[in-house]
Amino acid sequence: MDLVERALAGERLAIARLLTQVENNTSFGQEALQRLYPRTGNAHIVGLTGAPGTGKSSLANQLAKAIRSRQDAPKVAIVAVDPSSPFTGGALLGDRVRMRDLAGDSGVFVRSMASRGALGGVARATSAIVQVLDALGFGMILVETVGTGQSEVEVARLAHTVIVVDAPGLGDDVQAIKAGILEIADILVVNKADLPGVENTLRALNLMLEMFPQTREQNGWKPPLLRASAVNGEGIVEIIDAIFRHGEYLKTHSLWTTRERSRVLTEILERVQEILLEHWKHQVGETRLNQVVERVLQRELSPAEAVKYLLD
Structure with a gap:
């Protein structure tokens, strides 16, 4: 049996190891969560x-x-x-x-x-x-x-x-x-x-x-x-x-479903924000981002102006 099946069988060590994989967001953890979600x-x-x-x-x-x-x-x-x-x-x-x-x-x-x-x-x-x-x-x-x-x-x-x-x-x-x-x-x-x-x-x-x-x-x-x-x-x-x-x-x-819907929507939006932020940081690049940070520190730009500049 693999780790997921062992966890489903109630093996405590397998449960602990599976939770660690999920918490660390490993590829196996993501796959396991997808397998388990219908349950x-x-x-x-x-x-x-x-x-x-x-x-x-x-x-x-x-x-x-x-x-x-x-x-x-x-x-x-x-x-x-x-x-x-x-x-x-x-x-x-x-x-x-x-x-x-x-x-x-x-x-x-x-x-x-x-x-x-x-x-x-x-x-x-x-x-x-x-x-x-x-x-x-x-x-x-x-x-x-x-x-x-x-x-x-x-x-x-x-x-x-x-x-x-x-x-x-x-x-x-x-x-x-x-x-x-x-x-x-x-x-x-x-x-x-x-x-x-x-x-x-x-x-x-x-x-x-x-x-x-x-x-x-x-x-x-x-x-x-x-x-x-x-x-x-x-x-x-x-x-x-x-x-x-x-x-x-x-x-x-009928409030149980309402709260479930709110939880799911919040999680989806949070995941979208994480992905979009990582994508944006990759596009901007660390060098340019650090340059803008220095300009803010030198008071050449305000934080709000820096955001507008980076998004433009």
Whole structure:
């Protein structure tokens, strides 16, 4: 059997190697993704986003464990996007340390990946990784974003259900609104509810929900505000119930297809932009591009004039 067939048979080492090929965008990875794509479209993709320190990794760990304990539980995959080193391009991939207690369950697969400088809290290859896991039969895929707290709304274009995680004691009760991520929440979770100040955070978020209606197509869905503690397991069952309830809501109100269409359109446009940019850079040439950069540095051209000059 080749690598794809072994991965479809559930061989974990084959799955890991296949995901590496896809993440690195090798020719084999591209071919494998094309072979697997007809099998996609069955997974419920759940995004976990929020500011650093809110406990997203610990929450994902608890959610996966609790989902797997349910009757007729789906296989669960966790895709944890870690920040890259600006020097080496690598990442600590520390989420694996927090999720060690999932290692004994063959129905759970954890994949950490470096953001590689991608903005929006999600790596460029995350969508492809999610598609492979979907094709391999993982019915629930949790995507945990980097946690930069400023530009993580990209996960809304990838996930069916977005969980925005906040926590008390971050120094600012309006952290979520400053980060610009409250509006994309399908479910709001205040994690670390065992810490002091949780009631203040809940009150602040309740007020924000009333003041700032969601900008995503909700069609009547009101995001529940839940409290949880990944340390002692408080609120985990309620979050899982909300996830499944939201999935059913999307399907019964024809929003599941709407979000799928938006995700596909976004991915196509991003790929077109990448190809066109590479084609343009090849046409312009590195020498000419560097010459224009020098002229901008010498204040002979503004960046806007430089773009116009290069495009002309």
